[in-house]
Amino acid sequence: MSVRLLLVGGGRMGEALLGGMLAAGREPSELAVAEVSGARRTELADRYPGVQVVASPVAAEGVVLATKPDGIAAAVTASVQAGASRLLSVAAGITCAAMEAAAGGSTAVVRAMPNTPALVGAGVTAIAPGSTAGEEDLAWAEEILSAVGVVVRVKETQLDAVTGVSGSGPAYVFLVAEALSDAGVLAGLTRDLANTLAFQTLLGSSQLLVQSADGPAELRAAVTSPGGTTAAGTRELERAGVRSAFLEAVMAATERARELGSA
Ligand SMILES: NC(=O)C1=CN([C@@H]2O[C@H](COP(=O)(O)OP(=O)(O)OC[C@H]3O[C@@H](n4cnc5c(N)ncnc54)[C@H](O)[C@@H]3O)[C@@H](O)[C@H]2O)C=CC1
Numbered sequence: 001m002s003v004r005l006l007l008v009g010g011g012r013m014g015e016a017l018l019g020g021m022l023a024a025g026r027e028p029s030e031l032a033v034a035e036v037s038g039a040r041r042t043e044l045a046d047r048y049p050g051v052q053v054v055a056s057p058v059a060a061e062g063v064v065l066a067t068k069p070d071g072i073a074a075a076v077t078a079s080v081q082a083g084a085s086r087l088l089s090v091a092a093g094i095t096c097a098a099m100e101a102a103a104g105g106s107t108a109v110v111r112a113m114p115n116t117p118a119l120v121g122a123g124v125t126a127i128a129p130g131s132t133a134g135e136e137d138l139a140w141a142e143e144i145l146s147a148v149g150v151v152v153r154v155k156e157t158q159l160d161a162v163t164g165v166s167g168s169g170p171a172y173v174f175l176v177a178e179a180l181s182d183a184g185v186l187a188g189l190t191r192d193l194a195n196t197l198a199f200q201t202l203l204g205s206s207q208l209l210v211q212s213a214d215g216p217a218e219l220r221a222a223v224t225s226p227g228g229t230t231a232a233g234t235r236e237l238e239r240a241g242v243r244s245a246f247l248e249a250v251m252a253a254t255e256r257a258r259e260l261g262s263a
């Protein structure tokens with residue numbers, strides 16, 4: 001008997017999607033995970049009772065591909081051989097055309113770029129259709145991914161840039177969190193207190209940003225008193241080239257996604 005949805009690759013991103021879908025109310029019996037690592041299969045089976053955990057693809061109505069980019073072509077072929085007629089890939093760089101070639105038929109392909117805040121239902125995913133994917137296929141992908149956060153539709157040519165901004169973006173934010181906490185310790189606070197202050201500041205600032213009618217420049221101006229502490233701190237960030245560092249980081253990640261797709 002086929003499952004409704006098979007996840008191929010139960011690593012960090014695959015687990016984020018699986019955990020998010022279950023938290024959003026998906027029945028475990030609808031889901032299966034194909035994972036090549038035996039140790040990982042044991043972990044997943046323990047953590048997600050009721051989800052079928054297998055070593056290679058089983059028959060499924062639809063398949064989410066979450067292996068590393070260099071494993072996607074083989075995973076597409078195995079999934080199609082097992083009977084899948086609809087594929088959704090989250091791999092960085094790998095194009096719909098490459099997956100369609102590996103599928104070798106009329107399989108509908110949707111390419112997506114999610115991010116790990118999907119683990120807590122606060123992800124953002126951009127999706128783009130392959131050449132034979134229609135509205136129903138996009139709606140199917142949206143139904144899966146909207147369980148773990150916001151979903152936006154983009155052109156496939158935009159997906160490498162999306163990878164640079166929001167796919168990799170959580171790592172940049174975590175780096176800021178570490179740095180802000182380290183700075184608190186440098187200024188004499190305990191690590192626990194510095195973590196609480198840094199993490200809650202990131203959370204609160206993000207919530208303010210998405211809920212406010214003002215954009216980031218206005219919100220930053222509201223924190224910055226004339227001749228005050230924030231202006232003094234911001235001057236150092238600008239002097240260190242933080243803004244430029246973010247521009248370069250996103251461009252490097254975007255370029256790397258392109259390279260992964262052409263490897
Ligand atoms: N980690 C992240 O923040 C994000 C990752 N992605 C994409 O998600 C994909 C997975 O990335 P991660 O989860 O970080 O990597 P990972 O290495 O944690 O997970 C990959 C998993 O796939 C398994 N695997 C490999 N070949 C397989 C096969 N043929 N059949 C079944 N399982 C197989 C591996 O054993 C591993 O558990 C990548 O393509 C990446 O570009 C996309 C957005 C964000």
Ligand SMILES: O=C(O)[C@@H]1CCC=N1
Binds near residue numbers: 092163167168
């Ligand atoms: O680092 C990577 O290649 C993956 C894709 C986006 C986030 N993590």
